[in-house]
Amino acid sequence: MTSRAGLSALVVTLLLVGLGWVPATRAAFTDRASVDSGTVTSGSMTTPATPTVAQRSGTGLTRVSWAASRVGTLGGVPTAYEVYRYAGATGGTPVLTCSVTVADGAALACDDPSRVGGTVHYAVRATFGDHWRAESSRRTFAADRTGPVVAVGEPPDGFRGGANALRREVSRGCGSDVPACGTATDAAGVSSVVWALTVVGTGPRATTRCWNGTRFTDQPASGSCPQAAATTSTTRDGLRWTVPGSVEDVYRDRGEYTLTVVATDAFANVTTTTVSVTAT
Amino acid sequence: MLLLVPTAGTTLAAWTDRSTVAGDGFTSGRLDLVVDGRTGLDTTHARPDLALEGMVPGESTAATLSVANGGDADLDWTPTVTTGGGLGPALTVELWLGGRASADDTTYPRTETCTGGTRLLPGRSVRADRGSTRDLCVLATLPTSTDDAYQGRTSGSVTVRLDATQVTTP
Numbered sequence: 001m002t003s004r005a006g007l008s009a010l011v012v013t014l015l016l017v018g019l020g021w022v023p024a025t026r027a028a029f030t031d032r033a034s035v036d037s038g039t040v041t042s043g044s045m046t047t048p049a050t051p052t053v054a055q056r057s058g059t060g061l062t063r064v065s066w067a068a069s070r071v072g073t074l075g076g077v078p079t080a081y082e083v084y085r086y087a088g089a090t091g092g093t094p095v096l097t098c099s100v101t102v103a104d105g106a107a108l109a110c111d112d113p114s115r116v117g118g119t120v121h122y123a124v125r126a127t128f129g130d131h132w133r134a135e136s137s138r139r140t141f142a143a144d145r146t147g148p149v150v151a152v153g154e155p156p157d158g159f160r161g162g163a164n165a166l167r168r169e170v171s172r173g174c175g176s177d178v179p180a181c182g183t184a185t186d187a188a189g190v191s192s193v194v195w196a197l198t199v200v201g202t203g204p205r206a207t208t209r210c211w212n213g214t215r216f217t218d219q220p221a222s223g224s225c226p227q228a229a230a231t232t233s234t235t236r237d238g239l240r241w242t243v244p245g246s247v248e249d250v251y252r253d254r255g256e257y258t259l260t261v262v263a264t265d266a267f268a269n270v271t272t273t274t275v276s277v278t279a280t
Numbered sequence: 281m282l283l284l285v286p287t288a289g290t291t292l293a294a295w296t297d298r299s300t301v302a303g304d305g306f307t308s309g310r311l312d313l314v315v316d317g318r319t320g321l322d323t324t325h326a327r328p329d330l331a332l333e334g335m336v337p338g339e340s341t342a343a344t345l346s347v348a349n350g351g352d353a354d355l356d357w358t359p360t361v362t363t364g365g366g367l368g369p370a371l372t373v374e375l376w377l378g379g380r381a382s383a384d385d386t387t388y389p390r391t392e393t394c395t396g397g398t399r400l401l402p403g404r405s406v407r408a409d410r411g412s413t414r415d416l417c418v419l420a421t422l423p424t425s426t427d428d429a430y431q432g433r434t435s436g437s438v439t440v441r442l443d444a445t446q447v448t449t450p
Contacts, residue, residue, distance in 0.1 A: 029311035040436035043334035074388035129337030
């Protein structure tokens with residue numbers, strides 16, 4: 001009976017396999033091989049040194065400069081540097097002020113174009129690839145954003161009186177050959193002083209006229225009177241400036257005289273001062 | 281009345297014979313995927329030329345493996361690449377069938393490459409006839425998109441495993 005049962009099972013199995021109802025065994029040999037690299041490590045970026053910060057003469061922009069940093073140990077260098085400005089010495093939100101893409105001969109410096117005032121803190125961040133970063137410590141800096149102190153000696157602001165009295169007053173302060181004078185001082189140095197002097201006559205048809213150093217001319221239809229460079233001389237505290245011309249020629253007629261003086265310091269900070277006098 | 285009574289039974293005996301034919305015996309063949317000339321059981325072997333110290337984004341290393349069928353039957357082999365260690369997740373690995381690695385590059389930026397061949401995509405198997413040999417170039421790269429967190433990692437590895445299966449159908 002046992003052998004008959006076994007034979008029956010074999011026949012049934014063969015039928016099932018033949019009909020596809022039971023998958024046939026597809027035994028196969030296998031093998032495996034593995035290869036290992038050994039240790040792979042990554043390099044790193046050196047943290048840039050704290051940048052140097054200075055204010056540029058002429059533009060007054062804050063220039064941030066730094067030394068090159070390295071990537072890895074085989075002479076790699078960052079692909080770019082970014083300069084960030086912070087409100088505080090630590091923490092805070094960085095504000096990107098300028099950046100430099102590294103190329104042959106590229107200077108490792110850039111200017112913060114914001115002309116921001118007060119005390120701020122600059123850091124330089126080296127970048128490499130899409131995401132590698134290394135940021136320096138912060139350098140504290142306060143840019144000079146204050147313009148020169150301008151004093152108008154003559155004519156005295158707010159004067160109101162006869163033309164003769166005005167001429168005497170101005171002559172007493174500046175000298176007879178100088179219709180306006182004063183001083184401009186600044187710790188960084190005064191780089192220029194310009195002026196514009198106008199007079200508006202009396203009467204319903206009065207027009208604005210511009211002093212050009214020699215005589216009055218009609219104000220251009222396009223706008224205000226042009227500014228001209230003042231004559232300057234160095235004093236112990238800064239500059240003495242004068243407007244060319246004579247007191248007699250300038251303050252000859254009745255009217256309202258307005259003098260505008262614009263002084264600029266070495267960092268492009270500007271101070272504008274206006275005085276008005278009236279000759280009756 | 282005649283009564284016949286059998287006094288002896290019928291004989292059912294038959295003659296038999298047996299003959300045995302014996303062969304010289306059977307042996308089994310073997311499947312042997314030979315990498316870099318190393319035959320036999322799977323024992324991971326090191327290719328230090330695939331290692332690289334101090335990788336920075338954009339650098340790469342490459343090595344050429346020799347993959348041969350040293351067994352008695354055709355086979356299919358399927359590669360599996362794993363990267364490990366702290367740097368492992370950042371590494372990208374490509375396999376180039378028939379490709380060859382460029383010369384060892386020791387100057388920054390180290391950019392070894394695989395030249396020639398076809399890119400072997402993950403999961404794809406390769407038929408290897410008995411006695412055949414193919415080059416397999418392994419290219420490991422630290423991509424430029426590598427995250428900042430992977431600076432200064434002191435451990436990392438690349439392992440290439442080849443699983444071979446006998447071809448049972450023509």
